[in-house]
Each structure stands twice: as C-alpha cells, then as structure tokens.
Amino acid sequence: MAHHVFSKKLGLGVLLLIFLSPPLWAQAPYVAGVTETREKEWRTLVAAAQSAYAQGYAAEAVEAARKALALGEELFGPDDPRTLISANDLALPLESAGQYREAEQLLRRVFDSYLRTRGEDDPNSQTALENLIDFYLARKRPDAARPLAKYAWDTFRRTTGSASERSQRMEKILAEIPGLSLSAGRE
Known part of the structure; x- marks a missing residue:
C-alpha cells in the first residue's frame, strides 16, 4: 500500500x-x-x-x-x-x-x-533510489531491498540529516525487513 x-x-x-x-x-x-x-x-x-x-x-x-x-x-x-x-x-x-x-x-x-x-x-x-526500494518491497524482495535501503539510509542521513522524513522512512524500512536488526542495518 x-x-x-x-x-x-x-x-x-x-x-x-x-x-x-x-x-x-x-x-x-x-x-x-x-x-x-x-x-x-x-x-x-x-x-x-x-x-x-x-x-x-x-x-x-x-x-x-x-x-x-x-x-x-x-x-x-x-x-x-x-x-x-x-x-x-x-x-x-x-x-x-x-x-x-x-x-x-x-x-x-x-x-x-x-x-x-x-x-x-x-x-x-534519491527519488529514483526510493522508487527502486519501493518496487522491491512491493514484490516482497527483502534481499534486493535491504542493501539499497541501507545505502539510502546512509546517504539520506548524510545529505538530509537523520531527522529528515527520508532518513526516518529508510530507518523504518530497515527495522521492518525480516531477519535484519536495526543495529545490523547501521553497520
């Protein structure tokens, strides 16, 4: 959705x-x-x-x-x-x-x-990256979404700040990907 x-x-x-x-x-x-x-x-x-x-x-x-x-x-x-x-x-x-x-x-x-x-x-x-992540999430492909979301999170935190909507959205996505702890997403 x-x-x-x-x-x-x-x-x-x-x-x-x-x-x-x-x-x-x-x-x-x-x-x-x-x-x-x-x-x-x-x-x-x-x-x-x-x-x-x-x-x-x-x-x-x-x-x-x-x-x-x-x-x-x-x-x-x-x-x-x-x-x-x-x-x-x-x-x-x-x-x-x-x-x-x-x-x-x-x-x-x-x-x-x-x-x-x-x-x-x-x-x-960054928008194109989010589109690709959303595509993989919609297709239930966490294996493909995970590295892109991690890359996006790192990039967004650096460019827009950790409190930005984009950074927070990627943090939430990383937290929700099965088999991935948030601490693993931060490495």
Whole structure:
C-alpha cells in the first residue's frame, strides 16, 4: 500500500521534473521548428501516459510511455532527465500490469543513470533510489531491498540529516525487513 501512495506522490514529482533544464551536451542538435515540434510531441506523449496511468488505464499508459521514451532517447539522449522521466513513466504502468522484469530494469536504469550523471546527493537520484526500494518491497524482495535501503539510509542521513522524513522512512524500512536488526542495518 505504501508503494502505491509513494507512486502517486512521485507522479507529482515527475511532473515537476519535466521542467528541469538538461545539460546542453545531452540534447540533439537544435533545429528551429522541427526540434520544438518534436519536443511538444514528446510532452504530449508524457502527458497522455501520466494521465492514462492516473486513471488506471495501464495498457494505454504503456503505449504512450513507450513512444515517449523512444522519442526522448532520440531527441535528448539516454541520460537526459526528460528521457528518464519517460523511463519512469513506463515502469509504473508495467508494474501495474504485472510486467515486473521490464519495470525493474527501467527503474534500475533510471537510478543508475541519475547516480552516474548527478551523483548520490542529487534529489532525483534519491527519488529514483526510493522508487527502486519501493518496487522491491512491493514484490516482497527483502534481499534486493535491504542493501539499497541501507545505502539510502546512509546517504539520506548524510545529505538530509537523520531527522529528515527520508532518513526516518529508510530507518523504518530497515527495522521492518525480516531477519535484519536495526543495529545490523547501521553497520
């Protein structure tokens, strides 16, 4: 249940991420008119995917998100935040549709890309990490969630403080993972 609540919260965060400025080197060459038209097409696909997902239409969301991801990769490159938004937007309805393997690969891709291009202290990296942890928890995969939650807890305590909502959430997750004592999570 917490995963779905977080996913809804993420939807709003994802919408905000659309307006971040990417590094100029990540963009395809700018061609007036063509580039603007194609970026508008990408934005329309993103909006359609997010709307369909929010309304519970996973198949329609998957179709629009796949198109948005392909267009994002072509226009902006694989590590651009806009492309990563599209990858995340595809992962969520795939998970809802029970296509867990592909959803996991996309969530991992988003996290790995943000980590590689922005570092572990970046809020987008941290959100992507939380999404991956939530995915594993929802799939009842404590073996996969445990090391990520420990890493997240250490990172969040360092970057946002031990009293932050993110740090406290990871501490709670670590305390609830079967077979893991909190003291073992602190090592």
